[in-house]
Amino acid sequence: MANRNRKGESRQHCLVASSNMKGESKQQYLMASRNRKGESRQHCLMASRNRKGESRQHCLMASRYRKGESKQHCLMASRNMKDVSRQHCLMASRNRKGESRQHCLMASRNMKDESRQHCLMASRNMKGESRQRCLMASRNRKGESRQHCLMASRNRKGESRQHCLMASRNRKGESRQHCLMASRNMKD
Incomplete structure (x- = not known):
């Protein structure tokens, strides 16, 4: 080593030569060299990974971890590099934050320009509510009367159209007797 110093080789070069004598790998020396040049340990570890064939x-994800970014942020960065859509990444983020899968799917639909009502119906279906209840919610948003919706509901339950019309009349303030007469007329 003294000989090397006389030849003008750097101290780092000498230490690397020294390391070689101790059987350390070349990569380890280069990292030691970087540390001496003030590069961060993380930079060195990344250099190590690159030599090992890691992408x-x-x-970069390893770098983010060391900077205190969340694992989710890192995975999103990974997806973005793989050309996965930003929406897919945001859904992955929501899942990690404990939001339900349904909430995520709604977020997905909103990004695809589907109506909010469609999303709310999807939500109801996931909660076990009947499709009919969802369709009624849809009608209410389209300005149809609640009575129209209830009649649609009854029709699905197998009640006669006449029964539905009577229910409609009752809501309009007609007397029960008027409704029963209307019922008889329908049976005639």
């Missing part, structure tokens, strides 16, 4: 993206 640059993997290295």
Whole structure:
């Protein structure tokens, strides 16, 4: 080593030569060299990974971890590099934050320009509510009367159209007797 110093080789070069004598790997020396040049340990570890054939993206994620970014942020960065859509990434983020899958699917639909009502119906279906209840919610948003919706509901339950019309009349303030007469007329 003294000989090397006389030849003008750097101290780092000498330490690397020294490391070689101790059987350390070349990569380990280069990292030691970088540390001496003031590069961060993380930079060195990334350099190590690159030599081991790991992707640059993997290295950048390792870098993010060390900077205190969440694992989710790192995975999103990974997806973006793989050309996965931003929406897919945001859904992955929501799932990690404990939001329901349904909430995520609604977010997905909103990004696809589907109506909010469609999303709310999807939500109801996931909660076990009947399709009919969802369709009624849809009608209410379209300005149809609640009575129209209830009649649609009854029709699905197998009640006669006449029964529905009577229910409609009752809501309009007609007497029960008027309704019963209307019923008889329908039976004639």
